[in-house]
Amino acid sequence: MDDLLRIYQDAFVEAFELADKSTLADLKYQSIEEWDSIGHMALMAELESGFNITIKTEDLIQFESYVQGVEILSRYDVHIKI
Amino acid sequence: MPLLQKPLVVDKFRSFHDYVKANDGKIGLKQRGLDINLNNACNLKCEHCFTLSPKGLHAKDRFPIEKIKEIGDQADQLGIFEIDLQGGELLLDQNYLYSVLKALKTERFYVYVTTNGFFMTKEVAENLFELGVDRVSVSIDSIDPDTHDKFRGKKGSWERAIKALEYVKEAGMSPYLNITVGRYNVDSEDLKLLLDYSKDNRYTTLLNVATPGGMWASMHEICINDDDREHLIAMRKKYKNILRNLWDPFDRNREGVIGCNTINRLYITPIGDVLPCPYVHIKIGNIFEQTLQEISENGFRVKYFREYSEKCLAGEDRDFINNYMAKGNTTIFNPKNYEDLFGEDEIFKDKVSLPAKPMG
Numbered sequence: 001m002d003d004l005l006r007i008y009q010d011a012f013v014e015a016f017e018l019a020d021k022s023t024l025a026d027l028k029y030q031s032i033e034e035w036d037s038i039g040h041m042a043l044m045a046e047l048e049s050g051f052n053i054t055i056k057t058e059d060l061i062q063f064e065s066y067v068q069g070v071e072i073l074s075r076y077d078v079h080i081k082i
Numbered sequence: 083m084p085l086l087q088k089p090l091v092v093d094k095f096r097s098f099h100d101y102v103k104a105n106d107g108k109i110g111l112k113q114r115g116l117d118i119n120l121n122n123a124c125n126l127k128c129e130h131c132f133t134l135s136p137k138g139l140h141a142k143d144r145f146p147i148e149k150i151k152e153i154g155d156q157a158d159q160l161g162i163f164e165i166d167l168q169g170g171e172l173l174l175d176q177n178y179l180y181s182v183l184k185a186l187k188t189e190r191f192y193v194y195v196t197t198n199g200f201f202m203t204k205e206v207a208e209n210l211f212e213l214g215v216d217r218v219s220v221s222i223d224s225i226d227p228d229t230h231d232k233f234r235g236k237k238g239s240w241e242r243a244i245k246a247l248e249y250v251k252e253a254g255m256s257p258y259l260n261i262t263v264g265r266y267n268v269d270s271e272d273l274k275l276l277l278d279y280s281k282d283n284r285y286t287t288l289l290n291v292a293t294p295g296g297m298w299a300s301m302h303e304i305c306i307n308d309d310d311r312e313h314l315i316a317m318r319k320k321y322k323n324i325l326r327n328l329w330d331p332f333d334r335n336r337e338g339v340i341g342c343n344t345i346n347r348l349y350i351t352p353i354g355d356v357l358p359c360p361y362v363h364i365k366i367g368n369i370f371e372q373t374l375q376e377i378s379e380n381g382f383r384v385k386y387f388r389e390y391s392e393k394c395l396a397g398e399d400r401d402f403i404n405n406y407m408a409k410g411n412t413t414i415f416n417p418k419n420y421e422d423l424f425g426e427d428e429i430f431k432d433k434v435s436l437p438a439k440p441m442g
Contacts, residue, residue: 014334029086033284037086040086041096042332045099045332057089057092057096058089060086060092
């Protein structure tokens, strides 16, 4: 697994206290109790610190799933292969 | 409505998140919310009412709609992201509430309505959702209908409250179950069952600690103690869906306390008096005479409201309660003026600079 993917997955695991990574591909905003508006802020903070970027508000709002997040991060030159 | 559909709120919420993180997990001088008592009329006679609604105080006073617009603008300028509309019981006059929501421009705020749920219907819930309400908080005192009804002074109020939560969820808003906790119920089986009920239904539970004010003035024995506070933290970790306003919502360990929210979450009465919070009946200004910014800056001059407190001043800090809340029969309509109450050494001379609103 490349480093970028590991950082990306770890951000979700940390922000939502996930037991493992097996369900990551299905994750969407509000699909689990932990991914609410507060969890969303935690996820954004993890991603910003992990990739050393600042996510714009319009991107933060569009970031609604694990899969979609990959496309959004590519706007910051973070190219993840899932 | 999911918060992410309100970009203006996301900006402010993010700014709050960043401020708290950068400030060692403490709320500091960051303004977060307004609790507005629009009208104090109520259909129930709750034993613990902090606004003295059962006595009919100021039942006919209500906020002019024009003033709501102005308060919304001022709050937005201060970076305030959440507004709790409360009473009394606001669903007694639904058209007035709808007018307030329109005037507030709800796209700028995370808006919630606190209600006893008695008059909630499917249609009302749908109207609230359409008008931009994000969350409805329904107060419940017991898992036992008779206990709740007795406490609220009306038969059938428990059933209506429970049904209200269902309507709220169906309409697409966040259902919050509000529980008041004091020495009398903090480690009871009843509270545990109520927390289980909330969790099982995927609601969020908001805990408010009992405070010796309003109908419970002078009842200091209701206040939780240090052991109780630890017990609530244990519940917070166990259930994961429990909030207190002074807890750090961003702390994944569910241990952090951002501090008492006095001034950070101002309370406005129907006659415009502004108090540091709903439960500290000390007047720091009047919204018909001053701006929210001026009032906030004045409020933060008071040592106790500026400095960090891990305890709720009104419900847990015995010294504050004994020294400042137990004097002079204060109520939300008869608050003591802060300059008359605090000594020179308790009011800072310097002007406070409030954190800037995020640039959108």
